[in-house]
Amino acid sequence: MKIYVFGLREDEIEPLNQWKVANSDVDVDYTTEILTEETANLAKGADGVVAVQTQPYSRHALEIIHDLGINKFSVRNVGLDGFNFKDLNDFGFTLTYVPVYSPNAIAEHASFLVGRLLRRVPEFDKKFQSGNFKWFPTIGTEISGKTVGVIGTGHIGSVFARIMRFGYGANVIAYDIDPNPALENLGIYVDTLDELLEKSDIISIHTPLAPKDHHMLDAAAIAKMKDGVYLINCARGGLLDNNALIDGLDSGKIAGAGLDVLENENGIFQNEFDSVEAVDDPIFQNLAHRDNVIITPHTAFYTERAVHNMIFDSMNDNKAMISGKEPKNAVDTHK
Numbered sequence: 001m002k003i004y005v006f007g008l009r010e011d012e013i014e015p016l017n018q019w020k021v022a023n024s025d026v027d028v029d030y031t032t033e034i035l036t037e038e039t040a041n042l043a044k045g046a047d048g049v050v051a052v053q054t055q056p057y058s059r060h061a062l063e064i065i066h067d068l069g070i071n072k073f074s075v076r077n078v079g080l081d082g083f084n085f086k087d088l089n090d091f092g093f094t095l096t097y098v099p100v101y102s103p104n105a106i107a108e109h110a111s112f113l114v115g116r117l118l119r120r121v122p123e124f125d126k127k128f129q130s131g132n133f134k135w136f137p138t139i140g141t142e143i144s145g146k147t148v149g150v151i152g153t154g155h156i157g158s159v160f161a162r163i164m165r166f167g168y169g170a171n172v173i174a175y176d177i178d179p180n181p182a183l184e185n186l187g188i189y190v191d192t193l194d195e196l197l198e199k200s201d202i203i204s205i206h207t208p209l210a211p212k213d214h215h216m217l218d219a220a221a222i223a224k225m226k227d228g229v230y231l232i233n234c235a236r237g238g239l240l241d242n243n244a245l246i247d248g249l250d251s252g253k254i255a256g257a258g259l260d261v262l263e264n265e266n267g268i269f270q271n272e273f274d275s276v277e278a279v280d281d282p283i284f285q286n287l288a289h290r291d292n293v294i295i296t297p298h299t300a301f302y303t304e305r306a307v308h309n310m311i312f313d314s315m316n317d318n319k320a321m322i323s324g325k326e327p328k329n330a331v332d333t334h335k
């Protein structure tokens with residue numbers, strides 16, 4: 001049995017080697033290239049493929065994999081917005097994903113973004129570098145007592161809600177079309193997204209990017225928010241309309257934003273430039289130069305535990321499918 005891995009990063013080599021030691025009956029080969037129509041043929045001879053990327057999976061690349069006789073596909077991440085499920089179904093793929101590699105990784109990162117924004121860390125960092133160790137006028141705001149609105153309360157959103165409520169003492173409210181039974185006893189759910197938008201001082205979004213949720217937070221949604229709201233997005237860039245965000249920051253409606261994802265991140269994140277200024281993207285330039293915006297390059301997930309689990313869970317599921325067994329995390333692509 002052979003599994004071909006696309007887009008393997010340096011930090012994934014060690015966990016992959018560990019997996020191989022425990023699964024010596026599987027032949028594993030890999031490329032550091034992501035899956036595209038140019039690289040798809042590298043999987044020739046494999047029984048299954050494992051991939052991760054933030055760039056969309058093109059229909060043609062999937063067609064090439066299918067023409068190689070492969071129909072077992074595992075991604076080693078949670079977000080599935082890079083797929084058009086119709087393509088997967090047309091080519092008869094079965095798909096697995098890794099929904100719970102480490103909810104804490106992302107929830108903790110989101111909480112750090114809140115803390116860094118409210119305590120004005122970027123401004124203090126700048127002052128420090130210039131030898132200015134004065135307090136005034138960089139006074140902060142406390143999270144305790146603030147109303148934190150959590151949109152989406154799956155694995156990640158629910159950990160974030162608990163950190164905010166029990167760690168910081170915030171008044172947490174949440175909205176989800178499908179409330180999480182594990183949180184029901186906290187009494188945090190509001191009935192509508194609008195209610196959450198209207199009541200929150202800080203809003204953090206933790207939903208997948210389904211086509212219907214593109215620009216869930218657009219100009220109309222932002223208009224409903226409190227003046228001086230803080231926005232956190234560690235989910236998907238496409239959930240937040242960048243132009244509306246910039247307008248909100250310009251007017252002061254939005255006091256600050258912590259962004260681990262950007263709609264225009266492909267081609268920027270995971271690349272190295274000579275400087276921030278060398279990034280040829282007006283939206284990125286606009287956001288990157290504000291003291292009240294913190295951008296992290298899609299690193300919320302990036303912890304040792306998460307990377308280990310992404311490799312192990314995806315490889316285990318791909319092997320299970322090839323062996324004719326039930327994978328742990330199958331995706332229903334027909335829904």
Ligand code: COI
Pocket residue numbers: 052053054076077078079080301
């Ligand atoms: C995800 O798990 O969906 C992420 O956003 C992480 C990234 C490696 C794609």
